[in-house]
Amino acid sequence: MSESSSFLRKINGDLWLVEDERENMKVSYRIKEIIFSRSSPFQHVMILDSYDFGRMLVLDGVVQTTSLDGHIYNEMITHIPLSIHPEPERVLIIGGGDCGAAREVAKYEQVKEIDMVEIDQMVVDVCKEHLPAVSGNLSDPRVQFIFNDGIKHVQAIRNHYDVIIVDSSDPVGPAKALFEQSFYKNIYHALKDDGLMVCQSQSPLFHRSVMKETIGHIRNLFPVCKVYTATVPTYPGGFWSFTLGSRKYRDLCVDDFHKDTKYVNQSILQSCFDLPEFLKIE
Amino acid sequence: MSESSSFLRKINGDLWLVEDERENMKVSYRIKEIIFSRSSPFQHVMILDSYDFGRMLVLDGVVQTTSLDGHIYNEMITHIPLSIHPEPERVLIIGGGDCGAAREVAKYEQVKEIDMVEIDQMVVDVCKEHLPAVSGNLSDPRVQFIFNDGIKHVQAIRNHYDVIIVDSSDPVGPAKALFEQSFYKNIYHALKDDGLMVCQSQSPLFHRSVMKETIGHIRNLFPVCKVYTATVPTYPGGFWSFTLGSRKYRDLCVDDFHKDTKYVNQSILQSCFDLPEFLKIE
Numbered sequence: 001m002s003e004s005s006s007f008l009r010k011i012n013g014d015l016w017l018v019e020d021e022r023e024n025m026k027v028s029y030r031i032k033e034i035i036f037s038r039s040s041p042f043q044h045v046m047i048l049d050s051y052d053f054g055r056m057l058v059l060d061g062v063v064q065t066t067s068l069d070g071h072i073y074n075e076m077i078t079h080i081p082l083s084i085h086p087e088p089e090r091v092l093i094i095g096g097g098d099c100g101a102a103r104e105v106a107k108y109e110q111v112k113e114i115d116m117v118e119i120d121q122m123v124v125d126v127c128k129e130h131l132p133a134v135s136g137n138l139s140d141p142r143v144q145f146i147f148n149d150g151i152k153h154v155q156a157i158r159n160h161y162d163v164i165i166v167d168s169s170d171p172v173g174p175a176k177a178l179f180e181q182s183f184y185k186n187i188y189h190a191l192k193d194d195g196l197m198v199c200q201s202q203s204p205l206f207h208r209s210v211m212k213e214t215i216g217h218i219r220n221l222f223p224v225c226k227v228y229t230a231t232v233p234t235y236p237g238g239f240w241s242f243t244l245g246s247r248k249y250r251d252l253c254v255d256d257f258h259k260d261t262k263y264v265n266q267s268i269l270q271s272c273f274d275l276p277e278f279l280k281i282e
Numbered sequence: 283m284s285e286s287s288s289f290l291r292k293i294n295g296d297l298w299l300v301e302d303e304r305e306n307m308k309v310s311y312r313i314k315e316i317i318f319s320r321s322s323p324f325q326h327v328m329i330l331d332s333y334d335f336g337r338m339l340v341l342d343g344v345v346q347t348t349s350l351d352g353h354i355y356n357e358m359i360t361h362i363p364l365s366i367h368p369e370p371e372r373v374l375i376i377g378g379g380d381c382g383a384a385r386e387v388a389k390y391e392q393v394k395e396i397d398m399v400e401i402d403q404m405v406v407d408v409c410k411e412h413l414p415a416v417s418g419n420l421s422d423p424r425v426q427f428i429f430n431d432g433i434k435h436v437q438a439i440r441n442h443y444d445v446i447i448v449d450s451s452d453p454v455g456p457a458k459a460l461f462e463q464s465f466y467k468n469i470y471h472a473l474k475d476d477g478l479m480v481c482q483s484q485s486p487l488f489h490r491s492v493m494k495e496t497i498g499h500i501r502n503l504f505p506v507c508k509v510y511t512a513t514v515p516t517y518p519g520g521f522w523s524f525t526l527g528s529r530k531y532r533d534l535c536v537d538d539f540h541k542d543t544k545y546v547n548q549s550i551l552q553s554c555f556d557l558p559e560f561l562k563i564e
Contacts, residue, residue, distance in 0.1 A: 016308075022334075023333070024311065024312040024332070024333035025309065025310065025311055025312065025333075025334050026298075026309070026310040027307065027308070027309050028307065028308040028310070029307055030305070030306040030307065050306070051306035051307075052304075052306040052307050052488070068487065069487070069519075072558075205350065205351070205515055206334070229513075231511075231513045231519075231520050231521045232520075233518075233519030233520055233521055236515075237351075237513075237515030237516075238513050238514075238515055238517075238519055238520010238521060239513045239515055239520060261559055262558075262559055262560045263559055263560060264559065265558070265559045267553075267556035267557075268558055268559075270553075270556070271549075271552075271553030271556040274549035274550060274552070275549075276354075276544075276545040276546070276547070276550055277544055277545055277546065277547045277550075278544045278545060
């Protein structure tokens with residue numbers, strides 16, 4: 001029996017990953033091949049090659065990102081804040097072990113430092129090696145990997161970053177503290193006076209209370225708080241929210257977006273803030 | 283053993299609907315209660331009460347619409363065309379057995395006729411009775427139910443409708459013909475000189491060739507062809523496309539949208555046409 005056997009099942013000769021994290025809805029993916037499967041000190045890490053989504057990063061049996069749609073999430077969590085801050089030079093990414101966010105940030109010439117604080121080095125190493133559709137085999141010299149707890153990192157730094165990107169997993173286990181007010185307070189202080197931050201704030205349908213709480217934390221701290229959404233097919237319900245908190249800048253400073261992207265373009269930069277009626281939070 | 287047993291499974295004492303239509307990905311829903319389950323002359327029809335999505339319409343074991351998100355699809359397939367046609371009086375809905383599209387169309391006072399051509403009367407009857415979150419217990423006197431084949435209906439009518447809404451299921455079995463060029467040609471002729479139509483054109487990720495073909499058919503016939511999207515959580519990947527073909531009108535004629543809606547608002551009317559980069563079809 002391999003280590004991965006508790007997450008994978010053989011059904012009629014086919015291999016399936018059955019996501020077991022949700023109580024009332026389960027998604028199963030037919031798998032071609034197990035590319036990597038091992039436990040790190042923090043979690044169980046797999047790269048699986050699936051039929052419909054290509055290669056996927058799977059942590060503790062839950063799909064995190066896939067070759068088919070990883071770019072949607074990673075483009076949305078990076079190009080929106082980097083199109084609002086007019087001079088982003090120092091960028092911090094908290095989490096983001098798949099390296100896709102760092103890959104997008106590296107598309108900005110004016111960015112001089114990209115600090116990536118990820119707790120689990122194994123995730124970074126396997127994504128760089130086995131998930132090139134998402135990581136782009138990231139090798140930009142401006143990226144500094146810091147294998148540490150993001151919470152400790154922002155506690156120790158003041159008035160340093162232009163943009164902080166919180167690319168966390170779901171608020172369970174170690175990522176739970178990344179959804180608390182004290183963490184956002186430290187982020188506020190780790191930013192320069194005109195800095196801004198963005199975080200993924202979960203599904204507006206299935207995690208509405210987490211989303212509302214996160215928006216509340218950011219509103220309490222930052223003079224500017226804006227919510228935007230994207231469709232990320234591998235996340236439950238496809239609908240995903242991001243929340244931006246800014247100490248100064250409010251509007252896009254880009255009117256002719258041209259980066260090498262598959263999802264974001266000038267009109268998406270603008271319309272991602274147009275929320276459906278039910279999603280407007282007073 | 284009940285008739286529904288082939289679609290439902292008992293697992294550790296819980297009832298689950300396991301959607302079996304896709305080869306490489308399966309979604310299972312935990313079910314509270316079977317509200318209705320019977321075979322019509324066309325298909326097996328169920329109303330199930332689920333934990334995460336509330337009551338759902340399930341045809342041949344596949345979820346069609348749910349109380350949680352049915353309004354998103356139904357609002358998007360109706361309010362967009364009805365905000366582009368300046369004087370919609372005669373509206374035809376092909377399919378739409380859940381009655382949600384007709385319910386939205388009935389919110390327009392200037393509409394005088396709403397013809398709804400649905401092949402399966404059982405679907406209409408059970409949705410009116412058991413799925414009020416979607417059907418709104420539709421009882422508007424302007425709605426005329428025609429239990430017939432939509433293809434035959436549009437073959438026989440010329441120069442009559444202002445707006446035609448093709449609210450079809452997936453292009454398998456009887457709905458297959460609703461994705462063919464000859465059908466759109468009949469729709470073109472069933473419209474008045476300044477009429478317009480809209481259809482659901484499937485997932486841009488998982489049914490890209492169907493979407494491209496549908497857009498091609500409509501472009502071949504109509505001087506105006508526009509694609510828009512919405513996030514519909516219960517459809518695979520959440521991402522869904524709609525294609526509009528118009529004989530004359532191109533732009534929104536509404537600048538202050540106020541209907542009783544949960545998803546559509548003025549900004550969604552505009553930004554739904556802002557397509558992600560990968561979705562632009564030359």
